[in-house]
Amino acid sequence: MDGQRTAQVLGATGGIGGGIAAALVRHGWRVRGLARNLEAAGRAGPAKVEWIEGDAMRRDDVVRAATGAEIIVHAVNPPNYANWDKLVLPMIDNTIAAAKAVGARVVLPGTIYNFDPAETPLLGEHSPQRPKSRKGAIRVAMERRLEEAAPQVPSLILRAGDFFGPGVRSSWFAQAMVAPGKPLRRIVNPARGPGHSWAYLPDLAETFARLVEAPSRLRPFERVQFEGLYDDTGDRMVEAIRRAAGRRLPVYRFPWWLMRLAAPFGGLPREAAEIAPHWRHPSRLDNARLVELIGPEPATPLDLAVRASLADMGCLADAAQPALRAASA
Incomplete structure (x- = not known):
């Protein structure tokens, strides 16, 4: 293990x-991973992954687990997303404190919910953050804490669209568009027009790994965007x-009216x-x-990414084991 770089991944x-x-x-x-139940985490x-017993809500646990780490990936949420608005900011505060104590960089997966899409059709690192949702406002506060902590605590935020891919369960793809664990019979389309951004998880994860390989190129507070798949037609x-199903499945519109x-x-x-x-x-x-830092994004062809995602969810009975790596990794 001598000379091996160490990362603490929360979540x-x-x-x-x-x-x-x-x-x-x-x-x-x-x-290293931090978990309340080591057996379940394993x-x-x-x-x-080396598992350490602890809770992201306890600062001493986070600091202890981060000892010797070069980066702390903050990808953690409250259990079952309960009390999200009350617990998220204390959790990022614990991560910042741990990073300060051990001299690490905080790495945060960012979202698009920090922005008002009606006024920012192209999201960049300097786009105004005027969210319309409660979670978006909390996300803005998280990023502000990281910005205020720099340069003493450096950080990297990689923003992406809606996640999909093997292992992703809390997503529009897995929870709205198709039914996990069941053969494909229909598709529910949330899109109300063209122009939605998606992020295939293996490509996004590979991008994170490439970014942290060259810390000297990163600014003390670095905020970059992952373009991913831009669905220009909806x-x-x-x-x-x-195409993955091999037949023309019926498409239903998501009931936004019922949500309202x-x-x-x-x-x-x-x-x-709200979203x-x-x-x-x-x-x-x-x-x-992002391209300036690492060159072209990792980009798995859409059909391969969708098929791997559906196979992992148990929606393709005849599917072979999907390849989880990015095509260009």
């Missing part, structure tokens, strides 16, 4: 955190699912209604700075 049992952890392992990093998390993802009616009662309808504008207005991510 390594989740989709995005697990994807980043696996990519870092492939790149030769020693990766089953759910990626291979070759139907590219639908047609890719149909039920929003006052909270839960999923309120969350969906509806991101499905109504075109929104593309400007990856110029």
Whole structure:
């Protein structure tokens, strides 16, 4: 292990955190995960991760687990997303404190919800952040904390569109468009027009790994965008699912009207209604700075990415084991 670079990944049992952890392992990093239940984490998390018992809500646990780490990947959320608005900011504060204590860089998977898509069709590192949702406002506050902590605590934010891919369960692709664990019979399309941005997790995770390989090129507070798949017609993802199924599945529109009616009662309808504008207005991510840092993005062909995602979800009975790496890794 001598000379091996160390990364602490908070949220390594989740989709995005697990994807980043696996990519870092492939790149030769020693990766630590923090978990309340070590046995369960060992089953759910990626291979070759060293698990340390602890809780991201306890600062001492985060600092202890981060000892010797060069980066701390903050891909953690409250259990079952409960009390999200009350726990998210204390969790990022714990990560910043740990990074300061051990001299690490904080790495944060960013979202598009920090922005009003009606006024920012092209999202860049300097685009104004005027969110319309509660979660978007909290995301802005998280990024502000990182910016204020720099340069003493350096950070990297890699922003991307809606995630999909093997291991991603909390997503529009897996929770709305198709039914996990069942043969494909129909597709629900949330798009209300052209111009939605998607991020295939293996490509995004590979991008994270490439970015942290050259820390000297990164600014103390670095904010870059992953362009991913830009669905300029609003139907590219639908047609890719149909091609994976091998037949022309019926397509139904997502019931946005029902989300608006039920929003006052909270839960999923309120969350969906708040982010509806991101499905109504075109929104593309400007990856110029990313390309400057690592060259062309890793980009798995759409049909291969969709087929791997559906096979992992158990929607393709005849599918072979999908390749989880980015095509260009």
